[in-house]
Amino acid sequence: MKRSEDELFREATLRICGNLEIDEALHELRLFLQEVMPVAKIYLQHYDHDYHAMRTIAYASAAGYGKLDLLTPLTEAARDNAANFPDHLNAFLIEDPMSFPVSKEMTAFHDIPSSSVIVMALKTGKTILGYLILTSEGKDVLNDHHCSFIELLKEPLVISMSNALKHREVVKLNDLLADDNRYLHGELRRLSGDEMVGARFGLRDTTQMIHQVASLDSPVLLMGETGTGKDVIANIIHYSSERSDGPFVSVNCGGIPDSLIDSELFGHEKGAFTGALSQKRGRFERAHRGTIFLDEIGELPQRAQTRLLRVLQNKEIERIGGAETISLDIRVIAATNRNLEEMVQDGRFREDLWFRLNVFPITVPPLRERTVDIPSLVQHFITLKAKELKLASIPTITPGAIESAMNYHWPGNVRELQNVIERELILSPQGPVTFETLGTTRAKPVDRNVAPPIRSYNLDETIAHHISSVLKITDGRINGAGGAAELLGVNPSTLRNKMNRLGISYGRKA
Numbered sequence: 001m002k003r004s005e006d007e008l009f010r011e012a013t014l015r016i017c018g019n020l021e022i023d024e025a026l027h028e029l030r031l032f033l034q035e036v037m038p039v040a041k042i043y044l045q046h047y048d049h050d051y052h053a054m055r056t057i058a059y060a061s062a063a064g065y066g067k068l069d070l071l072t073p074l075t076e077a078a079r080d081n082a083a084n085f086p087d088h089l090n091a092f093l094i095e096d097p098m099s100f101p102v103s104k105e106m107t108a109f110h111d112i113p114s115s116s117v118i119v120m121a122l123k124t125g126k127t128i129l130g131y132l133i134l135t136s137e138g139k140d141v142l143n144d145h146h147c148s149f150i151e152l153l154k155e156p157l158v159i160s161m162s163n164a165l166k167h168r169e170v171v172k173l174n175d176l177l178a179d180d181n182r183y184l185h186g187e188l189r190r191l192s193g194d195e196m197v198g199a200r201f202g203l204r205d206t207t208q209m210i211h212q213v214a215s216l217d218s219p220v221l222l223m224g225e226t227g228t229g230k231d232v233i234a235n236i237i238h239y240s241s242e243r244s245d246g247p248f249v250s251v252n253c254g255g256i257p258d259s260l261i262d263s264e265l266f267g268h269e270k271g272a273f274t275g276a277l278s279q280k281r282g283r284f285e286r287a288h289r290g291t292i293f294l295d296e297i298g299e300l301p302q303r304a305q306t307r308l309l310r311v312l313q314n315k316e317i318e319r320i321g322g323a324e325t326i327s328l329d330i331r332v333i334a335a336t337n338r339n340l341e342e343m344v345q346d347g348r349f350r351e352d353l354w355f356r357l358n359v360f361p362i363t364v365p366p367l368r369e370r371t372v373d374i375p376s377l378v379q380h381f382i383t384l385k386a387k388e389l390k391l392a393s394i395p396t397i398t399p400g401a402i403e404s405a406m407n408y409h410w411p412g413n414v415r416e417l418q419n420v421i422e423r424e425l426i427l428s429p430q431g432p433v434t435f436e437t438l439g440t441t442r443a444k445p446v447d448r449n450v451a452p453p454i455r456s457y458n459l460d461e462t463i464a465h466h467i468s469s470v471l472k473i474t475d476g477r478i479n480g481a482g483g484a485a486e487l488l489g490v491n492p493s494t495l496r497n498k499m500n501r502l503g504i505s506y507g508r509k510a
Helices: 005-017 022-033 076-083 101-109 144-152 154-176 180-188 204-213 230-239 261-266 302-314 340-345 351-357 371-388 401-407 413-427 459-473 484-488 492-502
Strands: 041-048 053-061 064-073 091-094 117-124 127-135 220-223 248-252 290-295 330-336 361-363
Touching: 005 022, 005 144, 005 154, 022 041, 022 053, 022 064, 022 154, 041 154, 064 101, 064 371, 076 101, 091 144, 117 144, 117 154, 127 154, 144 154, 204 230, 204 361, 220 230, 230 248, 230 290, 230 330, 261 302, 302 330, 302 351, 340 351, 371 401, 371 413, 459 484, 459 492, 484 492
Parallel strands: 220 330, 220 361, 248 290, 290 330
Antiparallel strands: 041 053, 041 127, 053 064, 091 117, 117 127
16 A cells, blocks of 8 residues: 555654664665665765865665765865755755766765766755765666655754764764773774774775785785885784784884894893893794784894894794794784885895795885875874874864865875874964965975876876876886886786776887
8 A cells, every 4th residue: 555645754754763873864764765766875974164075974775884984075166066055955866977066076986886866955044964865776767756755854864964963073072081991002003903094095905905915924015105104004904813912013123223133123041242131032022923013124234134034934033142942923014115126136135035025015105196085184183183182172174274285295194294283283272274384394396207296086097197107207118127117116917907907008109
């Protein structure tokens, strides 16, 4: 028996308002709407004026549902479209998402197949709390009749959205109280291994490689510029592995004097040398049944390289001055900002050690190549530093500040961004964050050949443009010294596969 419009409204309202969690409400709403219209996915979003980005806070689909805190940067045209939604519109149908600035960028950014879309602004008075987005599978599936029915659900959805936003504010305030146990646990990890800002976008390829190797015991070599977060990735690999309950021991190979490196890494027996007043366990021994992270491995002296090779080959060490062989159950993660292959050719790094370490290399991209992650990184560091500095509230960001951050070269990468934000919060604890001093303390022109300007926020387009720029430098040459693969820090076969996928032609020019 066909239900009346009032009955449908009452049931939908009960499903929306009958759940305290907004993602569960969307899930129930999607199940209900499937009875009256061909809806595939539902998103709840709102435009964040501080970050000039669309923030997705919840979703529901046939594959599942959940809460999100996902920022999608928008171009100026799309921002104007989102920030100045017409007052007279409640819900409207978009038959071609590519013709509407916001939907065009959202579908492209998240790689959502083009389909018909219904958008409804959730307003209280003239204030827009957010947007309800419904998508279908296939074009021209949703129609004006479906749009009219969604408008009937505006009031319960506004109530649910308002409660969700208020709940988010309460959560932020509770986070500022800094639960002692969680805070200390996070400090021990330096940065939580459970979170890597940019995992969905700028670090998507890196994240995939982490997932492939984390559960194994294979050595990992992290390569990338200073400040890109190699130590954070090492943490993530360890705490995502079966060794997560074991120790994670970090060693800065460049920060230990040559005369002490053997003692620090492998330990010593009492009386082994002047000043050895007692037995000492080294870093490797302390990392037993866990992971040792050798940062700046390129700074390791030749003598220590030889002993490290034995550890990797035999999984055993001897303390300085000792005769006992100590077996180890240990995983090695190494990191460097130097070109170890060149150091091998120059005789400054052992070739056999290089082969042992280079089992699974992961190149961490610099911040200038993942500017799409800057809005989320800024938000993350402002929240983190506000907690560390014990600020009463989280400072806001001045309009245009995010654009300044995205246009800056960031020679110091993520570490520089973190330090800049901390300096701004020290100087202006109440905010707003402006980034007005960017580049004033360290003037450095952008090398357009190395870091091409961002022409699109679409990740594939950005990668394709960067690869094409490097190919111009190498005159189309991919292999060998000075070739595009070497400049990009990837295997030539990997580069060719990526170029084929992106439709980039290659071959040396005549």
